[in-house]
Structure formats: structure tokens, C-alpha cells
Amino acid sequence: MIIGIPGEIRKEEYRVGITPAGVLELKQQGHTVLIEPGAGKGSGFSDEEYLTADADIVEREILFSKAELIVKVKEPLPSEYDLLREGQALFTYLHLAPNPELTDLLLRRKITALGYETLQKDGGLPLLAPMSEIAGRMAPLIGAYYLQACHKGTGVLPSGIAGVKPAKSLILGAGIVGFNAARVSAGIGMETVVMNRGIERMQRLDELFQGSVKTLPLTVSNIETEIRDADIVVGAVLVPGGKTPVLITRRMLKTMKKGSVIVDVAVDQGGVAETSRPAMHDSPVYIVDGVIHYTVANMPGAYPRTSTIALTNATLPYVKSIAGTGIERIIREDPSIKSALNIYMGMIIHKALADSVGAEPGKIG
16 A cells, blocks of 8 residues: 655644654555655654655655555644545544534545544554643643743642642543543642543542542532632543533633633643633643633644654554555454544544534445
């Protein structure tokens, strides 16, 4: 199969879809790998390293015109829409629920759209996991940075000191993002509260952290109570393929402390706060009702070397399966790949995505 790895064009997105080591694995299986010039530069991988791995360095237009499978990090942007051709396969973080324009394009072009974020195996999300782990670990550190008074934060030292209480961190969701956020938050000494709808994850947190992390059911009443004195709130809720529910309303926002920080990791799928909107690394925050919002939609892109290696480690086995077996066969034979299928032959296949746009999911014949 001809596999294309374009450079990412989203502003301040430094990750790339595959490492040179990953290219070498694909070449050993007999596949052709096309890389856009400079695609790996932001992650510290030179064109020479890709050439040594036997990739073909080709210009963007040639790459999209020849590739049967496009492997990316982020969803295509409008300037890339015309490059996508009918019948092509796309494997990337899609996040289609809040993006009707891209959803419509993929439907019209009959693109086979496979989303990293919806691929499931053994009840988990293995392609979302490494980026969620990074984002989760980043979230409390970012929140702690913006608590500084020079950033209009509360001025509370996250860890506190002898005789002075630490900051309070409220984490909404106990999945991979929430778990890692709790780990870092508690690790630097913050009072840490995690809310989740299912009891099993809360029990796991209780066992692992032995009381240093408080757990509560994720209910409107509990959010309203706990958010009032929180210094940092981390949005860590995920609905695979669907839109994130709004958990923090504008009314709740008005009850929060001035200078508190919301780090909305879920902004890719709409965000947990009514006031969340995607931001960029060069302008990552804005303030609403005195509350600082950090809503960068590609948080792991701030650490591209680590992120690209971790992402390739996770995605490469699936890229090899897709390329080795073929699209038509793999989506019928491999339940994991089928779970990643969002759009196929002009139909929305993934139920959560269909539900989010008010449509009936299609079926593979």
C-alpha cells in the first residue's frame, strides 16, 4: 500500500504521524511511504533520517494524489480539503462531532475516515491513551502556572507551605486524562478531588492514592458545591466519537473564585465548560467572568518529541494491519479497526457521531 505522511499545518502543531523507525517497519513489509519535506522537523526528525529509513520525500500535492492511506496527527484543515480524493483512507485524530464541515466533506468524498480517538481494544482506547496521558500530566502543571498573580490567577501556591493550605484541584472525569491529572495534582501537594459517573474508576483511585485523592460522583449538585472553592478545574470527560457534555454552565462559572483556572482537555470534542472554545499555544488562555480558561486543542503538541514517539508506538501496529490487509477486508475482520471507522462510503458508521448529528448510523454491507 502507498502510505502518505503529510506535515501538520495546524498552527504550532509540531507532531508528525510517524517516526523514521516506524517508516522502516512499514518498508520491511513492502509498503511505499511518502513523507512531505520537513514533516518531522518539529519533532526533531530530519528528512535525512526518513531517507535512511527508505521513505520517499515528495511534495504535498504529490503525496495526497498518490497515497491510498493518509496517516496524520490532527484532522484535515480547510486548506487541505481539496487535496483529499474520493476513495482515499484517512487515519488520524478526527474529532468530527463538533466539526460538521469536515464531516460533510468526508461524506461527500466517500473517504474512509478512521479516528484514533474511537478505536477500542479490550474496552480501552489505545490510540487516545498516550496523548491523554500526556495531556493529563500537563493539565495541573499548566493550571499551577496560571495561578500566578502576574497571570491574573488566585496567587495561591499549588503545594502550599507549612501553615498555609495548598490549592484545590477539581478533576471532572476519571479516565486516563483524569487519572494522570490526579497523579500529578496530588503529587505536587494539591488538595485533589476527582468526580466520575462510574464507581469502579473511583474505587481504583481510592486504592491507588490511599486517601490522598478525594472521589465523588459526577453530579450537578457536587460540581456546584466543589467548584466554588476550586483553584484549578480540569475537564477530563470523554464520549468516544461524540460531543462532550457541558458540565460547567455560565451560571456555575459566576460562582467560581476570580483567578481560578479551567484547563479544558476535552475542548477537542466541544469542552466541559459552556464558555470553552479552542485556543492555540501562542494564545492559550482567555478570561470569562474572572476565570482563566486554558483551552488549547492539541496540548500534547507542546512536547512533540515525546508525543510523536508515543503516538507511533501506539498507532504503528494498526497502520501495519490496515496496509497489510487492505481497507475493505480489515474493517470487516478486525473489530478494533471497525471501532475506529467513523465514515465509510458516504455513510456515518460510528453511532456516537451519528447521534451527535441526529442521524442514523449506516451499516457495512
